Amino acid sequence: MRIAMIGTGYVGLVSGACFADFGFDVICVDIDAGKIARLVDGDIPIFEPGLDHVVEAGRRAERLAFTTDLEGAVSSADAVFLAVGTPTDPATGRADLRYVEAAARSIGKALTGYTVIVDKSTVPVGTAKRVEGWIREANPTATFDVVSNPEFLREGAAVQDFQNPDRVVIGLESDRARDVMSAIYQPLANRDIPILFTGRETAEVIKYAGNAFLALKIGFINEVADLCEAVGADVLEVADGIGLDSRIGPKFLRPGPGYGGSCFPKDTLALVRTGEDAGAPQSIVDSVIRSNAARKRGMGDKIASALGGTLAGRTVGLLGLTFKANTDDMRESPAVDIVSRLLELGAVVRAYDPQGMEEAAHLLDSVEYCRDSYDAADGADVVAIVTEWSEFAALDLERLRDCMRSPHMVDLRNLIDPARARAAGLNYMGIGRVI
Ligand code: UGA
Numbered sequence: 299m300r301i302a303m304i305g306t307g308y309v310g311l312v313s314g315a316c317f318a319d320f321g322f323d324v325i326c327v328d329i330d331a332g333k334i335a336r337l338v339d340g341d342i343p344i345f346e347p348g349l350d351h352v353v354e355a356g357r358r359a360e361r362l363a364f365t366t367d368l369e370g371a372v373s374s375a376d377a378v379f380l381a382v383g384t385p386t387d388p389a390t391g392r393a394d395l396r397y398v399e400a401a402a403r404s405i406g407k408a409l410t411g412y413t414v415i416v417d418k419s420t421v422p423v424g425t426a427k428r429v430e431g432w433i434r435e436a437n438p439t440a441t442f443d444v445v446s447n448p449e450f451l452r453e454g455a456a457v458q459d460f461q462n463p464d465r466v467v468i469g470l471e472s473d474r475a476r477d478v479m480s481a482i483y484q485p486l487a488n489r490d491i492p493i494l495f496t497g498r499e500t501a502e503v504i505k506y507a508g509n510a511f512l513a514l515k516i517g518f519i520n521e522v523a524d525l526c527e528a529v530g531a532d533v534l535e536v537a538d539g540i541g542l543d544s545r546i547g548p549k550f551l552r553p554g555p556g557y558g559g560s561c562f563p564k565d566t567l568a569l570v571r572t573g574e575d576a577g578a579p580q581s582i583v584d585s586v587i588r589s590n591a592a593r594k595r596g597m598g599d600k601i602a603s604a605l606g607g608t609l610a611g612r613t614v615g616l617l618g619l620t621f622k623a624n625t626d627d628m629r630e631s632p633a634v635d636i637v638s639r640l641l642e643l644g645a646v647v648r649a650y651d652p653q654g655m656e657e658a659a660h661l662l663d664s665v666e667y668c669r670d671s672y673d674a675a676d677g678a679d680v681v682a683i684v685t686e687w688s689e690f691a692a693l694d695l696e697r698l699r700d701c702m703r704s705p706h707m708v709d710l711r712n713l714i715d716p717a718r719a720r721a722a723g724l725n726y727m728g729i730g731r732v733i
Contacts, residue, residue, distance in 0.1 A: 299323070299481060302375035304368065304401050306333060308560075309418055309449045310381030311342075312349060312456040318356035319461075320485045325363045325371040337364040345626040345653050348457040368401075372408035377478055379447075380405075380429070381418045386564045393422050393568045402429045406436025414478045416445045420505055420565055422572050426469065426498040443475035446498045448505030453559065454624030465492040469501025506572070509565040510583045515550040516557045517586040520593055523553035523730025533730025534712060553729045555632035555684060555710040556593040558621030563590075563630040594632045597710060598639025601682045604706040604727055610644035613703065615678035617671050618685025618711075619662075620654035628657040632710075633684050637662050650674040652687050672701050680706040686713050695722035 299322045303314035306328040314326040328334050333343055340357065342350050356362025365371055372378050382397040398419060405415060415433065417426055430444040446469035451459035466486060468479050476495065480487070487493050496504070523533040533553050541548030557563070566587050573580035602609045621631035628634070631654075640647050641664055650668040651658060659667065668674040671690065675681050675698050683690050691713050699705045699722050707714070707724045716733040719726035726733065 299377070299478075300375045301325070301482070302327060302368075302371040302378045304328075304372075304378060304380050304405065305382035305397075305419070306330075306337065306343075306364070307381065307383060308344060308346070308453055308456060309451070310379070311337075311344070311353075312346065312451060312460055313379060313381060313418060313449065315349065315352040315356050315362060316457065316460040317482070318359070318362035319352050320482075321361070322482070323361050324356065325365055325375070327365055327368045327371045329366065329368075331366050334364045334366050345624075346456050347454065347624055352457055368404050369408040372405050372413070373410045375413060377414045377416055377482060378405055379416045379418050381449075384419050384421055384564075386567055390571065391567045392571045393420070393564070395421065395425065395428070398425065398429065399432055402432040403436045406433035406440060409433070409437055409440040409442055412441045412474065414443050414445055414475045416447045416479070417502075418447055418449050420448065420509075420561065420568075421446075421502060422568055423499050423502040423506070423576075425502065443470065443472045444498070445470040445475050445479060446501035447479070448501055448508075450505075450508065453627055454622060463491060465494055467494050467496065467501050467504050469496045469498035471498060506565055506569040509562055510569050510580070510586070512550050513557055513562040513566050513590070514582065514586050516552075516554070516562075517589045517593075519551045519553050520556065520729075521589060526730040527732060530732045531730075532732070536730075553712065554686075555597045555636065555729075556590045558594075558630040558632050560627065560629045563587075594635040595639060597632060597636045597684075598643065600710070600727075601636070601640065601680060601708045602643055602645075604680045604708050604725065605704075608643075609640060611646075612644075612679040613646045613648060613677050614640050615668075615671075615674040615676075615681040615702070616640075616647060616649040616665075617651075617674060617681060617683045617690050618654075618687055619649055619651035619658040620685050623685055623687045624653075626653040626657055628654055628661055631685075633658070634661055636682075636684060637665060648674045648676070648678060651685065652689060654685075672698060675701040678702045679704045680708060682708040682710060683713050684710055686711040690714075695719060695724060699723050 301324045303310050303326045314324045318324040384393040387394040426444045426446045526533040537551040570580045570584045619633040648666045705724045707726050709728045712728045
């Protein structure tokens with residue numbers, strides 16, 4: 299089995315490396331020659347725990363290669379995975395399919411012999427059919443099938459998620475394609491991981507509906523956290539109390555500063571637009587989007603409330619900038635909204651993130667970037683934890699307090715034990731907890 303992976307972003311690089319780990323010959327293709335040159339040199343362009351080991355093992359076994367030559371890679375492949383970006387079109391909120399279309403047309407021209415083209419990018423419903431049309435236009439005599447195989451991996455846990463998924467979803471319409479896809483996922487089927495075969499539109503909806511439902515859980519618990527603060531309840535106990543109901547489940551009920559990242563914001567918006575286009579309004583998801591946007595904006599004011607609402611001339615130490623821990627990704631990070639609100643309120647912002655500062659510097663130029671957490675707390679009137687990096691949970695709180703001008707801590711991830719913070723002399727405020 300020879301696999302070509304088109305696109306070496308999170309999904310493409312992780313999937314390609316993991317397929318090589320399954321034992322297949324994989325060639326990863328990207329139009330970005332600089333990125334391919336780095337990968338050829340063994341340099342991983344993203345921070346993703348464990349990915350370097352899988353890539354290195356694949357390269358050493360000579361099962362994983364990188365190239366800019368799409369034609370060469372596609373012509374010798376049995377399956378070609380499309381893992382190119384589908385960013386939001388800012389004018390419409392819809393997923394922009396220009397990279398998918400360009401890749402599909404190039405694949406079409408390069409096809410030789412029966413090939414399965416697999417959509418792994420997150421794409422609107424109906425895209426598999428459109429990809430088929432673009433390939434057919436580029437190469438009217440080619441023999442191929444287009445399959446939808448959405449990916450459910452999380453940044454920061456991508457390798458682990460790819461190798462141990464809850465399920466694999468494969469949308470297709472031909473037995474021939476089913477044989478190829480079954481062979482590709484046999485290593486997971488052997489471990490009793492459910493492989494769900496559906497129609498292509500169904501697979502496409504599963505991806506959007508899955509992400510939207512997870513975003514909804516987060517939006518829901520965040521609003522419940524506000525209620526808990528208002529009535530003197532504890533949201534962590536509420537999350538336990540409802541999560542133990544097996545119909546609800548305990549996961550994705552951690553309150554925080556609002557969801558960010560490259561997926562939930564983009565996919566919830568795309569689902570709403572798809573619903574509008576199809577005459578099936580997705581009003582629940584629409585309200586999750588609005589609730590999350592308001593939450594991200596409101597977090598700056600929450601930090602200000604620790605100082606009585608006034609930030610003019612005050613210094614805020616921000617711990618964490620990325621949209622979640624174990625990634626260097628700043629896309630749609632709540633930190634961006636928080637920083638802009640803090641600056642609007644007149645604060646000086648000192649920030650530290652273990653991996654995200656290089657990315658953050660492109661987006662946030664009025665921030666003082668610091669060496670470590672203690673440096674960020676130096677002279678601060680309030681320290682706010684924005685991202686749940688484990689090193690923040692292990693901070694020496696006395697030392698942190700001694701760096702500060704006044705001892706206020708706002709913990710937007712409920713990462714610190716309030717009793718420990720209080721014992722260290724910090725005025726502590728978490729999310730959804732009255733303490
Ligand atoms: C998400 C999905 O979890 C993956 O299954 C999916 O494959 C991926 O999108 C995608 O479509 O490619 P990801 O965006 O990497 O993965 O990150 P998550 O771990 O889902 O977190 C998303 C956001 O929700 C983060 O800002 C995180 O801090 C927040 N979150 C998550 C909470 O605020 N509370 C929670 O309980 C969980």
